[in-house]
Amino acid sequence: MRRTHAIPCGNGEALIEPPFDEWEGLVRRTAAAAAVWDVEVGGMPLSALRSDARADALRLAGETCRRLGIAFEVRDSSAPIVMTGHQPELFHPGVWSKHFAIQKFADQHEATPLDLVVDSDRCGRVSLRVPCVRERVRRHDVVLADGGDACYGCVPAPSPEAIERFANEALACAKTLPGDGPYERVQRFVGCLNDAVPRSRTIAEAVVVARRSYETPAVSRYGEVFVTDQAAASSFLRFAAHLVRDAQRFTTVFNDEVRAYRARRRVRSAAHPFPELSVAGGIAEVPLWVLVGGVRRRVAFEQATGSIHVEDHGVIEAGVDDVSVVRALEASGLRILPRAVALTMFERLCVADLFVHGVGGSRYEFITDRVIERWLGVAAPPYAVVSLTMRLPVGSASAIDERIAELRRTLHVAKHNPDKLLDMALADPGERARADAYVQEKRDLIARASEPGADKRAVGQAIRAVNARLEAAIRPFVAAVEEKIQRLECERGAHEALSDRECSFPLFDPLDVMDAVG
Structure with a gap:
């Protein structure tokens, strides 16, 4: 494997x-x-x-x-x-x-x-993924076309108005990005798209022609x-006919292998990696589509009668050998797709x-x-x-991650050993003197806890009370650290969008x- x-x-x-x-x-x-x-x-x-x-x-x-x-x-x-x-x-x-x-x-x-x-x-939305830096940095999908359930080959090429809307939005986003490169490249692609549409019948052709024109410097x-x-x-059609005529055996093999894959990888989803092909009443589903009104419909074959069943369309009498099925598919006038x-x-x-x-x-x-x-x-x-x-x-995110981790360690120390942060947290001499007194009191309590017969519970409560006073003394510092973390996390989110x-x-x-x- x-x-x-x-x-x-x-x-x-x-x-x-x-x-x-x-x-x-x-x-x-x-x-x-x-x-x-x-x-x-x-x-x-x-x-x-x-x-x-x-x-x-x-x-x-x-x-x-x-x-x-x-x-x-x-x-x-x-x-x-x-x-x-x-x-x-x-x-x-x-x-x-x-x-x-x-x-x-x-x-x-x-x-x-x-x-x-x-x-x-299925076409769905054809869109440009581009970061956009405005009030905040976000991923943005600029839609060129939305074909819904129709296949790409059935969706017409975009109109000049659709391209103009796409261009305005895409260029507005690209203009917010660092440097001139992204904006200039998107601008060049829009020009390629405008040139492509007059010779394209479908959205598929328009995208391919525009991409190939955009690739010109690489001489593809x-x-x-x-x-x-x-x-x-x-x-x-001959290959498809063989799939249809041999649908029962193909479906058995395919479903066996899908189930084996799921068992090996402990996959529970019935849709992963593929749905199984249905078999019921001697009718076996085939891994083909038939286009009906531009929308893909499922196909099945009934071996006993030599009939092809097309979802939401009807039945085609085909026969039970490859040549007969090929002729039936050709005569049906339907578009068969894999x-x-x-x-x-x-x-x-x-x-x-x-x-x-x-x-x-x-x-x-x-x-x-x-x-x-x-x-x-x-x-x-x-x-x-x-x-x-x-x-x-846009640079590396590792430095941001390292800084956030360092600040989180500082918060951990502030909660459990606030006395270790006094040099960083307290610049005012008066505040520092009071904090030093709390530190000395804590040291005395720790020493008392080791004396014979000491009431450790009471000493522990006293130490926690001193820690609370120390934590209160450095609270403005802690708040500043938390604010830095929040700001860095926003920066990291922005970086992730920019470097998507x-x-x-x-x-x-x-x-x-x-x-x-x-």
Whole structure:
């Protein structure tokens, strides 16, 4: 079992696992294994389906990049494919770093780099995470679009009015940050977004085109493949048909592995890491979506009747073999989309020679590996993990933490041994003289407590009374220490907001991220 990967802690620290110089060996291993995969999927050997899927991916990347005006260096069709992917968000540099990693590998090994745009996921809010320093420092999410339950690929590109609102709010926040860099970079990204919208049909395309334009200084040339386009290709429909036709066995394998994962890690949540696929009355849920009115609906298959059941839509008569199911899916006119596990399996098995995950995406790949091995009887292709922590340059929080800890120790001493703080707490000679008298009285009481026959209870009460007088004498000092702690905690909160790892990529220089991954 692979170990769990941890997010890098240090600013500018990258995670590349396995090390970059091992990737070429992984690529070769996958290509050699895939060449002899003879298990039938979608009515043909998996190796043949893989050839078709790779051709579809390269064709779609070329068509999409030409239409959107994105630089893409098309290599020979036999070149290795190294791939990564994410939702079309204004994500943080940790996600962004994967794109530069696949470009670096492609440049060094004449491979084809592809970015999978997961525009099949629920859109929700697309927003820029940016700190804002006004009355106080806070994290702020500037919303570019809110697609609700619709998938990214069904949400139209933002209007000029929406971009203007986004720009005004984002720039107002960026202007409050230290230095000119964040403001100038956000301003440049807004310009890229304005240029992107006229050639973009959806929010997904607008974000991708703007990001690629923003990356221009780094000379990125990887292709873009949108899941909603890929899912309409014949190679994916064949894979989807096999999932549907073999739904009962796939569901059994998948649910077994999810339950085993939970048992090993003592997970109680029924939703973690994935909900189990439902099986009832001979109808088995399939890890696919069907778009109905732009909203994703669940799919299930009834083996006995060869019927595909679509949530809130109805039933499609499909048959019980892969070819019949493919024809039924094509004839239905419905848009079929993969859910998370089906998408990862398809890309790793049928397209990529090496798929590059982030830390989050890699967490559950042990389940995917086991499902591939048990369901299809082939060894799961290896994958890599890349991430990065990059923060705005606002200094270190460690000095603040150390100072707070020191002041808390001072409060502890003030409560239990206030006499040890008189040099710091009392500058007035009269107040110091009275406090010194209390200290002497305390010493005398301590000495008396050790005498034979001493009433220790009474002496203890007297010592506590002296401590109370000493504590009262240094109360203004204690109040000042508490005020300092409160002020430092506010400063630490401000620092955490300013140095939030989740800040969006338009706050950062693409060249810095590219350099961080090698």
